[in-house]
């Protein structure tokens with residue numbers, strides 16, 4: 001297939017004019033190309049093509065949160081967890097997990113996001129939950145890396161079940177071993193997670209120092225900080241994704257040098273936990289990537305939040321968010337497939353924006369994953385009417401259940 005007459009974004013940010021040839025889901029070449037005889041041609045009329053965006057930290061389980069009523073008005077990071085996120089994940093059954101996955105995939109794709117690293121929890125439906133998400137993501141057409149948040153919040157039996165769910169999923173689909181956060185994990189569980197990841201030859205997906213509670217808890221357990229604690233269990237390695245890192249010291253930043261740090265500025269601002277010291281991270285050459293904690297779906301908007309908040313924090317305009325937004329190298333390594341660039345040999349995960357040159361908003365016209373159109377002229381190619389009906393019903397049930405869900 002030849003995408004003809006387009007402008008496309010190269011890795012250094014330059015916009016080139018030309019054509020993109022795709023063969024078997026891979027970008028064969030890009031530039032001044034002639035159409036081959038009998039080649040399938042798509043004229044893009046000068047529109048801008050960018051690589052499919054990547055969200056390095058999402059929670060598909062939160063997709064139906066709009067229907068969930070909290071018991072109390074959350075007033076702190078801990079109360080947001082206890083009033084909203086933990087009760088919500090506890091209510092989800094198989095169908096609701098599947099519907100959350102479909103809705104998540106649809107919304108991210110609509111915003112030009114073609115790969116997500118998901119961090120899942122559903123306390124009362126653990127075994128098989130990642131399989132449901134996998135089915136949902138494949139059904140809609142998004143690329144997803146899966147992990148289940150292991151936690152000790154709900155007792156030993158559920159901790160073991162979550163470990164087994166990670167094991168099963170990594171063996172079948174790849175992905176990472178998920179850990180909720182240092183403050184909800186015992187040393188014994190951290191050791192089991194480390195042992196599992198080593199056996200599966202994979203890394204971890206974990207929250208770190210999002211709120212102050214993570215460090216307070218680690219100090220109580222005899223560690224210098226939460227980063228110190230995770231580091232001692234070998235979790236902060238090159239195969240891992242470490243989300244937030246808002247409350248970290250200079251010494252902690254030194255422990256993050258080998259790993260991949262995801263910043264989620266919008267979520268952090270919304271939860272009132274603070275603004276990560278990105279300037280210090282970049283000075284120490286920490287590998288920074290962007291996530292959004294499923295606080296919305298628009299990664300371009302998230303990149304703007306990053307820029308605004310960091311420049312405000314530093315009181316100078318130093319931040320160019322595109323380097324972080326388009327950092328696809330960790331994703332390629334973790335997924336084992338070259339993604340996130342318009343370059344020979346990379347997967348044809350592409351987004352065609354409606355208007356050029358504006359990148360003020362993600363006005364996506366077409367979205368392609370693996371060389372297949374998923375969205376064409378702003379409509380999903382696949383008929384998802386039945387899925388939307390199921391999502392509405394699932395949202396209604398989640399809303400009904402929220403009235404008799406206890407604060408955790």
Ligand SMILES: [Zn+2]
Pocket residue numbers: 057059119207243293
């Ligand atoms: Zn998160």
